[in-house]
Amino acid sequence: MTIEATENTFIREWRAWRQAHHDRLADPHGFLAITGLRWLSDEPQRFPDAPGTWSTGPDGVVVVLDDGDELVVDGTTVRGEHRFGVLAERSSVFALWKDAAIEVAKRGGNDIVRPRHPEHPLRLQFRGTPDYEPDPRWVVTGRYVAFDEPVPTTVGASVEGLEHVYDAPGRVEFELDGAALSLTAFPGKDAGDLLILFTDETSGVTTYAANRVLNVGAPDADGTVALDFNRAANLPCAYTDFATCPLPPAGNRLPVAVEAGQEIPYERA
Structure with a gap:
């Protein structure tokens, strides 16, 4: 392979890497779609960008949905109370709600909720x-x-x-x-x-x-x-x-x- 061909391959592969990085960020449920970082406790809490009431304890994360609300978790529609269980460190579960994805995760020993909304301005304005x-x-x-x-x-x-x-x-x-x-x-x-x-x-x-x-x-x-x-x-x-x-x-x-x-x-x- 000539030096010119090698350089062209190098540039082409780098551009593909860069595009893949941008695509992951700008995904409708990617990091640029996150609208809040919600720290859970044993005290039930409501958040403006997620349905229901959220809490955590020794048995893990629990959400209690209002009448008419539902989430899709692992392809299954859930209503009322849903228990996510104890999450492993650095793991995440994504529950779909309308066009949003509600991330339930554990970071640094803390249970968190991070709603991801495709219409978030940070995502829409990403260039x-x-x-x-x-x-x-x-x-x-x-x-x-x-x-x-x-x-x-x-x-x-x-x-x-x-x-x-x-x-x-x-x-x-x-x-x-x-x-x-x-x-x-x-x-x-x-x-x-x-x-x-x-x-x-x-x-x-x-x-x-x-x-x-x-x-x-x-x-x-x-x-x-x-x-x-x-x-x-x-x-x-x-x-x-x-x-x-x-x-x-x-x-x-x-x-x-x-x-x-x-x-x-x-x-x-």
């Missing part, structure tokens, strides 16, 4: 995210070094007072501009994949201050991984105050300016 121009120089080969045992790692969150705990399986070592660097990695979405939360010298200047995320494919047998900083992405907290995104672990601030990937969203400019 994409500014990016650095993709550049192959920001595709770096690294080496994954597994810890003897996964290390429980507590990190802060975009919501003040909230904490997340991840079992870090190892770190990724690499070089940028001749500097030896490393980043603690968390488990990725798929088995074997890695997720890296980081900041760098662009954070708060041209990129979102709190964090960016880099998804890394499963290491090769010898630990080799590919870090494509052109795909350093914003988490939902970069767009909405109703997200509970984790912050990078201590030590994951790079002492270099990573002028690649997504920049500060227009919504935060």
Whole structure:
């Protein structure tokens, strides 16, 4: 394959990645559709953007719907009282209500409700995210070094007072501009994949201050991984105050300016 063809493939794949990221955000029930972050307690509460009365306790989340209201949960229509049960940390259940989706979730040990309405102005006005121009120089080969045992790692969150705990399986070592660097990695979405939360010298200047995320494919047998900083992405907290995104672990601030990937969203400019 010629150099020109390789570069064209690189640009085409990057554009497809960027479009997929935008599509997930702008989905009718995506993060840009969230209209509120509701913290549940044992005291029944009503919310302006969700039906019924909500509470939680030792047996999990409960909603009591008014006469005439209904939700669709896992394809089943429910009326009256519905028990979601005890949710696992970082899990979510989506209950459909008219054209909205009511997310019931657990974050940082807290049960929450996050209604998602397609007509929310933040979603309707979304016009994409500014990016650095993709550049192959920001595709770096690294080496994954597994810890003897996964290390429980507590990190802060975009919501003040909230904490997340991840079992870090190892770190990724690499070089940028001749500097030896490393980043603690968390488990990725798929088995074997890695997720890296980081900041760098662009954070708060041209990129979102709190964090960016880099998804890394499963290491090769010898630990080799590919870090494509052109795909350093914003988490939902970069767009909405109703997200509970984790912050990078201590030590994951790079002492270099990573002028690649997504920049500060227009919504935060």
